[in-house]
Amino acid sequence: MRVVVALGGNALLRRGEQPDAQVQRDNVDRAVESLALIAQDHEVVITHGNGPQVGVLALQSASDPRLSTPYPFDVLGAQTQGMIGYWLLQSLQNTVPHGQVAAVINQTLVSAADPALTEPTKFIGETYDRATAVQLQAERGWTIRQDGQHWRRVVGSPKPLRVVETRIIRRLVEAGVMVVCAGGGGVPVIRNEDGQLQGIEAVVDKDATAASLAESLDADALLILTDVKGVYRNFGTEDAEMISRSTPGALRRELLPEGSMGPKVESAAQFVELTGGFAGIGTLTEAAEILQQRAGTTVTTSVEEPGAPV
Ligand SMILES: Nc1ncnc2c1ncn2[C@@H]1O[C@H](COP(=O)(O)OP(=O)(O)O)[C@@H](O)[C@H]1O
Numbered sequence: 001m002r003v004v005v006a007l008g009g010n011a012l013l014r015r016g017e018q019p020d021a022q023v024q025r026d027n028v029d030r031a032v033e034s035l036a037l038i039a040q041d042h043e044v045v046i047t048h049g050n051g052p053q054v055g056v057l058a059l060q061s062a063s064d065p066r067l068s069t070p071y072p073f074d075v076l077g078a079q080t081q082g083m084i085g086y087w088l089l090q091s092l093q094n095t096v097p098h099g100q101v102a103a104v105i106n107q108t109l110v111s112a113a114d115p116a117l118t119e120p121t122k123f124i125g126e127t128y129d130r131a132t133a134v135q136l137q138a139e140r141g142w143t144i145r146q147d148g149q150h151w152r153r154v155v156g157s158p159k160p161l162r163v164v165e166t167r168i169i170r171r172l173v174e175a176g177v178m179v180v181c182a183g184g185g186g187v188p189v190i191r192n193e194d195g196q197l198q199g200i201e202a203v204v205d206k207d208a209t210a211a212s213l214a215e216s217l218d219a220d221a222l223l224i225l226t227d228v229k230g231v232y233r234n235f236g237t238e239d240a241e242m243i244s245r246s247t248p249g250a251l252r253r254e255l256l257p258e259g260s261m262g263p264k265v266e267s268a269a270q271f272v273e274l275t276g277g278f279a280g281i282g283t284l285t286e287a288a289e290i291l292q293q294r295a296g297t298t299v300t301t302s303v304e305e306p307g308a309p310v
Pocket residue numbers: 007008009010011012049051148225226227228230231232233234235256257259260261
């Protein structure tokens with residue numbers, strides 16, 4: 001099977017954790033332990049998020065007195081691809097010694113006219129209490145939104161149209177290489193009026209890019225791995241109940257929150273609808289079980305008997 005895996009940025013740096021390199025390396029190692037089990041038997045393409053990490057780098061850049069302008073988000077996105085891509089590359093090479101691995105810096109084409117560029121929904125950086133977030137909004141001109149119990153900065157997140165380097169990624173996969181790519185949803189670029197690629201200020205949703213890439217690469221399965229066991233009905237309440245199996249239509253009707261579980265559900269639903277393949281949403285440490293449809297939330301075109309292979 002060909003499997004595209006999307007690793008959550010919040011799963012690689014969990015809410016409230018220190019953004020130290022070692023903390024994230026340990027989280028990457030945990031994810032890779034789980035991914036290595038899949039890589040033994042399947043072709044694997046790995047994308048990763050960068051929401052928390054790009055926020056850390058944005059703050060660093062904004063507080064550097066030597067810069068006349070902070071680094072724009074396309075540049076920061078590329079930095080996170082380098083950093084997280086390096087951690088994944090090394091961890092995969094150490095864990096799957098005979099595997100060939102490549103980490104690719106790459107771009108995702110978006111539309112300059114996408115209304116999402118001016119209606120920010122993508123959470124980045126750390127979480128704050130409301131008062132602190134409101135203060136940062138005033139001081140730094142941020143847009144902020146509520147994320148669960150906390151508040152966070154949000155930035156524009158246009159729809160990915162296509163991973164620019166799709167053909168190169170396909171050639172690597174066909175050559176048996178495990179490819180780490182489209183980190184942070186890919187560096188967002190537009191084609192300008194001269195036909196040139198040009199970076200823009202945005203952070204693409206990596207689940208949306210992963211679904212688009214999985215479809216372009218003719219993947220059989222899309223795994224969206226994060227820091228929860230699956231998609232819950234009544235999430236965050238005493239009546240919370242995990243949805244084990246669902247269809248695109250039924251899952252969309254759950255109306256999950258924008259900026260966190262909503263984009264995962266939409267990406268899983270789109271991949272399943274477009275390809276007839278299956279998608280799984282669940283925790284980073286259960287990749288193999290999710291692929292076997294024994295853990296997480298499995299999304300298929302129709303709901304079959306529990307545990308039945310698709
Ligand atoms: N219905 C739900 N079921 C499960 N998780 C949910 C739900 N609604 C919101 N969430 C939140 O979505 C988060 C995962 O989304 P996100 O933080 O964007 O993940 P990542 O950065 O790992 O891709 C979970 O940590 C959880 O707090």
